[in-house]
Amino acid sequence: MANSDRQAALERRRQLVVEQWNLEQEVVLVRSGQALSIAGSDLHHEFRPHPDFAYLAGYGVPESVLAYDAKARQWQLFGPRSTADDMVWHQPANEIGLPVDDLDDWLGSRERQPLIEGWDDRKIQSGIAETRLQKDELELSALRSAAVTSEAGFSWVYENARVGMTEREIQIGIEAEFFRAGAVRTAYPSIVASGPNGAYLHYVYGQDDSLNPATRTIQKGELLLIDAGGEFGGYASDVTRTMVVGDEPTDVQSFLWQVVFRAQELAIDRCRPGEEWREVHLDSARVIGSGLVELGILRGEVDALVASGAVALFYPHGLGHLIGLTVHDAGGYPLGREPGSHPQSRYLRTDRTLEAGMITSVEPGVYFIDAILADPSVRQQFEAEVVWDAVDPLRGFGGIRIEDDIHVTNDEPEVLSGAIAKPLRIG
Ligand code: GLY
Numbered sequence: 332m333a334n335s336d337r338q339a340a341l342e343r344r345r346q347l348v349v350e351q352w353n354l355e356q357e358v359v360l361v362r363s364g365q366a367l368s369i370a371g372s373d374l375h376h377e378f379r380p381h382p383d384f385a386y387l388a389g390y391g392v393p394e395s396v397l398a399y400d401a402k403a404r405q406w407q408l409f410g411p412r413s414t415a416d417d418m419v420w421h422q423p424a425n426e427i428g429l430p431v432d433d434l435d436d437w438l439g440s441r442e443r444q445p446l447i448e449g450w451d452d453r454k455i456q457s458g459i460a461e462t463r464l465q466k467d468e469l470e471l472s473a474l475r476s477a478a479v480t481s482e483a484g485f486s487w488v489y490e491n492a493r494v495g496m497t498e499r500e501i502q503i504g505i506e507a508e509f510f511r512a513g514a515v516r517t518a519y520p521s522i523v524a525s526g527p528n529g530a531y532l533h534y535v536y537g538q539d540d541s542l543n544p545a546t547r548t549i550q551k552g553e554l555l556l557i558d559a560g561g562e563f564g565g566y567a568s569d570v571t572r573t574m575v576v577g578d579e580p581t582d583v584q585s586f587l588w589q590v591v592f593r594a595q596e597l598a599i600d601r602c603r604p605g606e607e608w609r610e611v612h613l614d615s616a617r618v619i620g621s622g623l624v625e626l627g628i629l630r631g632e633v634d635a636l637v638a639s640g641a642v643a644l645f646y647p648h649g650l651g652h653l654i655g656l657t658v659h660d661a662g663g664y665p666l667g668r669e670p671g672s673h674p675q676s677r678y679l680r681t682d683r684t685l686e687a688g689m690i691t692s693v694e695p696g697v698y699f700i701d702a703i704l705a706d707p708s709v710r711q712q713f714e715a716e717v718v719w720d721a722v723d724p725l726r727g728f729g730g731i732r733i734e735d736d737i738h739v740t741n742d743e744p745e746v747l748s749g750a751i752a753k754p755l756r757i758g
């Protein structure tokens with residue numbers, strides 16, 4: 332994309348944000364943030380700019396500020412400058428805008444100071460979040476490129492993953508392909524979970540012990556759940572595939588995989604302007620619930636099983652979330668809507684009416700999670716609805732999730748990750 336297009340996109344975003352803010356005389360500072368120290372060391376964690384700054388400034392430079400003077404209707408960017416000593420150790424800072432050391436003088440020269448009693452930051456943040464909801468062409472281009480990097484990684488898995496490999500080997504392989512295809516980093520810690528590990532929704536390498544992390548060898552006929560994606564130009568891709576490795580799927584693996592697949596297909600088709608995301612989510616729970624009844628794991632009427640929280644025992648998370656500069660993007664809940672406490676919806680990251688231009692993940696799943704299923708109070712509470720004799724042999728089964736990234740349009744939903752195959756079996 333030409334530089335002039337990029338500049339035009341940034342100006343348009345700022346204009347949209349100004350309309351959302353509707354300010355008269357305030358000065359707003361949007362900061363990129365600074366690199367965080369690693370405890371007990373003189374090193375720093377990898378820097379990630381605040382996404383609001385990245386969105387409005389188009390840069391990922393630490394210690395930078397984008398200022399807006401409402402009275403003068405003027406934006407001004409401030410960035411760091413390197414000293415000679417800095418440049419002995421690091422390449423010089425990208426010289427953006429005015430030197431950040433000039434910020435105080437610039438503020439002093441404004442007719443109004445930024446300090447306002449009773450100032451409500453949420454209005455400013457929500458103004459940016461509302462604008463970030465609908466992706467512009469520059470963003471869509473980055474999101475599509477991010478999905479291409481993910482496709483390269485999953486293709487490597489389909490061709491190379493075998494029984495006897497470790498989760499770590501798969502992680503290294505898939506991430507190497509993301510990077511080779513242009514990803515700057517992974518969009519989030521890759522989840523490569525074999526067998527029973529697939530029942531931890533966010534199973535990640537090293538979380539057990541960062542000094543001596545465990546990895547597991549994939550066994551014949553086990554499920555392998557991979558939730559991973561590349562990041563491109565600051566934009567995330569978030570993809571999950573689950574497959575049986577090295578053997579024909581069992582009837583139960585195949586049946587539950589098809590249930591999740593069907594729930595996903597129906598939900599993707601609902602990614603259209605005007606749909607209430609909460610309703611799409613609850614309908615996906617009904618599809619999963621019907622499958623669990625058919626399999627003999629739940630008994631009763633599906634609406635009642637969703638309402639009681641019985642389906643949530645096996646599908647505890649939300650159907651999906653907004654995606655953009657962060658994998659769980661801003662604006663999931665508009666001002667005035669709060670996450671509820673119902674078990675089927677308490678982890679729902681988005682509660683909005685869908686609009687053209689939004690990007691959402693669609694990621695239904697079914698899991699056999701010991702922390703839930705072994706709890707005596709849960710077993711007692713759901714005695715009538717759950718066939719525990721059918722459930723217990725499946726503890727250790729792991730989980731099945733299928734996830735794609737959808738662009739809501741005024742036409743058919745665009746599946747950004749749609750080129751990534753969904754094999755039920757590999758290896
Ligand atoms: N990869 C995290 C998620 O799917 O939300």
Ligand code: MN
Pocket residue numbers: 558559569570571734
């Ligand atoms: Mn994911």
Ligand code: MN
Pocket residue numbers: 569651652692694734
């Ligand atoms: Mn996701």
